[in-house]
Amino acid sequence: MNTIYLDHAATTRVLPEAAQAALRVMTEDYGNPSSLHHLGVRAAKEVADHRATVAAALGCKADEVYFTSCGTEGNNWAIQLAVHHGRHRGKHIVTTAVEHAAVLEPCKALEQQGYEVTYLYPDATGHIRPEALEEALRPDTVLVSMMLVNNETGFIQPVAEAARLLKRKKSNALLHCDAVQGFLKVPFTVKSLGADLITVSGHKIGAVKGIGALYVSPRLHPMIPMIRGGGQEKTMRSGTEATPQIAAFATACALGHKALTEHMEYLSGLKTYALEQLRARVPGLVVVSEGDAPHILAISLPGHPSQVVVRYLSDRGICVSSGSACHKGKASHVYAAMNLSKPVRDGMLRISLGPSNTRAELDTLAEALLAATRELVSAGR
8 A cells, every 4th residue: 555645744754865864874974973083083073064054054153053852852942041041030931822832831831930921822814913922022021932834734923023023122032933844844044033042853854853953042142051961062962962863964954955945836836736626526624724834734524533534544545644743632722722613623634745745646635535524424433
């Protein structure tokens, strides 16, 4: 059975070039970057080169990039850095109700420590209004955390507008952006976003799992370490560098950065085709989000529980999700925050596209969804 993979927002297949880069480091250039012999020196130089490649994709300096194990670690570290930096100015945080759990859970933990968190809800279009942020800002606000692309709807949030607002209001609050779902999917640079902290992840762009990066503005220096030990990552994140993962990440960044415009145009056309076919061929289907980003759209089959439909499609070789992979079947806080009706929420499906997808695969998806509405109803599910 051939697999039709339409869950690229959850993870991506590792690019052959990235896999080869990781394999080479594991089997040939396998030295510890902290070792003084020639293999160690070579490994250290490669890590420095890879850091510069990732920085180029972000549009920042290499010494502003810190490698992490994933987006979750990057988000946690960013929030810790921000609240520590503002510890003498206040204990108020502003974030959104549609953030990834890797932002919401650290914020909840801070609430237990005496911080006050204001959660901004999306408007009827699924977007956060800059006006809502302006109303929420206070003199004691130390952090604003806003994602770039929502991982369940594809909506792009006004991060750059938030940065301009903070500057205009002369706020001391730091701005963090979870850009995991937007990195090399929509165009941005550190300068264009204006955020002080930006989180990205490797496995969303064709690198191996277990690697990510955090951009940290010079504004946050001196920093506090995430992990203390042998002094790696400029003493901020100790532990032997994950050189194979770093090599794969840098390779994927270089390829993705070069092909960004091409991929955006292709995925945008593919998404438009998907929407046309789904609307025309699947009666009762509701398009909840066409998504601003080119690779994500959210639909619903009201009356058909999403977990049942996901399994039905999976049995036929089609991989989609009911929302964020991190939910593991639990109700989505994103869809709840959008104030969708219960039947629509219960029937939600996320389709996330990649450059390898084709129109023929989307035709197959539409046919399978039509069959699901017929067969699952007749089965009394």
